Amino acid sequence: MSEITQPRILLIGTGDTKADELKFMQDCIAKAGGKTIMMDISVLGDPPYRPEHDKHAVAAAAQTTIADIAASGDENSAMSLMATGAVNLARDLAAREAIDGVIAIGGTMGTDLALDVAQALPLGLPKLIVSTVAFSHLIPPDRVAADLMMILWAGGLYGLNGTCTAVLSQACGAIVGAAKSATRPRNARPVVAITSLGKSCLRYMVELKPQLEKRGYEVVVFHTTGMGGRAMESIAAQRGFVAVLDLSLQEVANQLTGSVVNSGADRLENAGKAGIPQIVAPGAIDMVDFPAWLSVPTDLAQRPFHAHNRLLASATSRPVDRRRIAMAVADKLSRAKAPVAFVLPAGGVQQWDRAGEALHDPEGLSAFVDAMRSAIQPPVELHEIKDHINSPAFNETVLRIFDRWVEAGIVPAGQTTVAA
CATH class of the missing domain: 3.40.50.12030 (Uncharacterised protein family UPF0261, NC domain)
Incomplete structure (x- = not known):
């Protein structure tokens, strides 16, 4: 298998509330030698940038609309529907070999969605979640993909600061490096x-x-x-x-x-x-x-x-x-x-x-x-x-x-x- 020189990294997050963090991560991925593909999982607002897969595309992948998701009842039901769309979109991108790795950021809401995405993707496709609840007992074991990487998003509740950018930059370097060096299972033998x-x-x-x-x-x-x-x-x-x-x-x-x-x-x-x-x-x-x-x-x-x-x-x-x-x-x-x-x-x-x-x-x-x-x-x-x-x-x-x-x-x- 030829070496991946510029891995394509799917970056998942709520662009309406975490635009600064996501743009910072996009820059970090570029500096590490990767190319970012943005997926916006916002429900109510819009990011100040144009993602490759916007919230309307995520909703459509769940066979619904963003308006129906926003009116679905509460934030839990809305994010569950967005998770369905994000899973379907990410799985399709992986099946078409259009991505070489996935990274997502979030608190409990974004982490909940990201765990579903990670589980839906094949073993060997690098996947990393930057989360305020990483390693917490809030995450049940049956939600964790076999090869999932996680890092605690210290200082990541609201806005950029020196503490959280140290974590985000490490995470971006890790996912680009993993995508460059990952060897997928070959299964030459049963x-x-x-x-x-x-x-x-x-x-x-x-x-x-x-x-x-x-x-x-x-x-x-x-x-x-x-x-x-x-x-x-x-x-x-x-x-x-x-x-x-x-x-x-x-x-x-x-x-x-x-x-x-x-x-x-x-x-x-x-x-x-x-x-x-x-x-x-x-x-x-x-x-x-x-x-x-x-x-x-x-x-x-x-x-x-x-x-x-x-x-x-x-x-x-x-x-x-x-x-x-x-x-x-x-x-x-x-x-x-x-x-x-x-x-x-x-x-x-x-x-x-x-x-x-x-x-x-x-x-x-x-x-x-x-x-x-x-x-x-x-x-x-x-x-x-x-x-x-x-x-x-x-x-x-x-x-x-x-x-x-x-x-x-x-x-x-x-x-x-x-x-x-």
Whole structure:
């Protein structure tokens, strides 16, 4: 792929209220070697410049008019309609390869719209949001695109100042640089996703990854500490994998027990909706994660506890919660539109649940295994093994299912030779 010398950057913002900021960003993008394509998402006013895609074009892309949007009821409904138009316009520009990157600025309103735009664009097209609520818990994980960049818009509430221009100039340089150097996914080999944690907790990826690569697949491993699972779900929703080995599910448990360390309510659902075959296992599903810098949640205060580091800690969920989690997992898998196999390691689901380890909880493990046995129903396959998830037997079971599916044509065969 030839190097992009002057990347075309789609710049999104409300030109009626943020004209000075947007013009400053246009200048920064030009100085960095890019070309700006402006999209105005104003509703009531007009910018003091002529954008390439004005508010009337955005409204038309939502199959309505700016007058109807302004009269739609309130600012929330108006910006939701503008978001629909902005998504459709941006998606069309990307499909026609008319843009090389996207940057948007906003407070909560502009960020809300920009998150939709970012999710609609393909993986590998650089996307950056400058937001007054970047990194905030106001943004749920299921709104975050897999490769989204964000920067906090410090001092960005009203007008230009030295603090906010420092941020805006960095952001513009970042998006131009990303657009110049980005390599889009080539997918020379079929792509398989694996979810896991660090090797100290779940070790199967050490064996499974090279084994799948020998079979001719590109393997992408996702770290399931909240946003890793979100990235996997985002790519799965775009049918970016030929198979998903979703073997680490504590993000599901986290979401169901109210932990902030989760990937959204649709975790464990998008591959099934997209018709992607799945091999699933309950890796680390007994843990409830929480920020280590906060007090232990009251309902977990008497449970087995382990601090991973100064950011992340875990306690084991109660047996009653594990039964509820098992039912939820089974329900999600029952709705899949492609084959699903569930591997149930009755000997344990993560390294720290072994005898003598911090999270050893045989009562809870037994409750979960019993609940899972009864919850999984055909056509979902249930493969119970007596061994631990970190055992060779677990890896052998997963590979045996995978190879059978390849032979049956459920999973496309790997590409063992790749053209130069």
